Amino acid sequence: MKNKARIFSGRSNPDLTRGINEILGMPTGKIALGNFSDGEIWIRIEENIRGTDVFIVQPTNPPAENILELLLIIDAARRASAKRITAVIPYYGYARQDRKDQPRVPISSRLIMDEIVNAGADRIVAMDLHSTQIQGFVNIPFDHLYAKGIFIEPLKKLTAGKDFTIVAPDVGGIKFARSYAQILGFPLSIIDKRRPQPNQAEVMNVIGECCVKNALLIDDMIDTGGTVVQAARLLKENGAETIVVVATHGLFSGNCVQHMMDAPIDKVIVTNSLSIPRERVFPKLEILSAAPMLAEAIKRIHFEQSISTLFDF
Secondary structure (H helix, E strand, O other), rough: OOOOOOEOOOOOHHHHHHHHHHHHHOOOOEEEEEEOOOEEEEEEEEOOOEEEEEEEOOOOOOOOOOOOHHHHHHHHHHHHHOOOOEEEEEEOOOOOOOOOOOOOOOOOHHHOOOOOOOHHHHHHEEEEOOHHHHHHOOOOOOEEEOOHHHHHHHHHHHHHOOOOEEEEEEEHHHHHHHHHHHHOOOEEEEEEEEEOOOOOEEEEEEEEEOOOOEEEEEEEEOOOHHHHHHHHHHHHHHHOOEEEEEEEEEEEOOOOHHHHHHHHOOEEEEEEEOOOOOHHHOOEEEEOOOHHHHHHHHHHOOOOOOOOOHHEE
């Protein structure tokens, strides 16, 4: 791959890109990134990429700056005559705004995807999208990777010899959690939140096994942590002894870290799809590397091999 492919990194998560390049035995693509005094981003690719298969790794969080930086790198690569440009977006921001659920709101997911394509991307790679239908917003190849490939073996070791239940922290996460339950062979429970009557307090119930002894709370992302913290407290009230939270993307916004520390949660496991600042790393947190899976996906894309077989469990 060395002579025919290059992997470049934006400033969002350079450590992840370095990990990918180390696995593939490649140097990180040479690129200069900075800001003018007024904050405007400037970019210069510092090597010849004419006819090269270019991969640009850039999670989009915080979304505004990093999405724009990704667009500018794509544009620079296109104008430098790259043969093919693949945007590798381990965490895709704006994935929650995928439809008009209220009057006079944008469909931000579609808008951002349009801009990525218009900038010159020929292919997109993402991991555990919050809304999987986003793949249909573009007319270019879209490889949607599943972080199950990162979590399954560590979870098998963690749960060995113990009875665990997979728990979806809300109804929207049922399909995501069920996929883990099927692979690990554990039962599935769901936290259901609803208001019995208008203006009455929201009530939470466990659908499935009510008395869960050991719980794996599975979700695609942790933002403020409110959903998983509420779910963990309900499970504890119902007699749970061990509660482990597993999420692909750890945003840990606002006071999330403190909420996690105060909650009856024994362990939180995420990937490094996002660069987690040192001040947001807490004792309960375990971070697994997404680099091996992303490196394998990039290699297979470059050599025109199947991606789907990565997820044959």
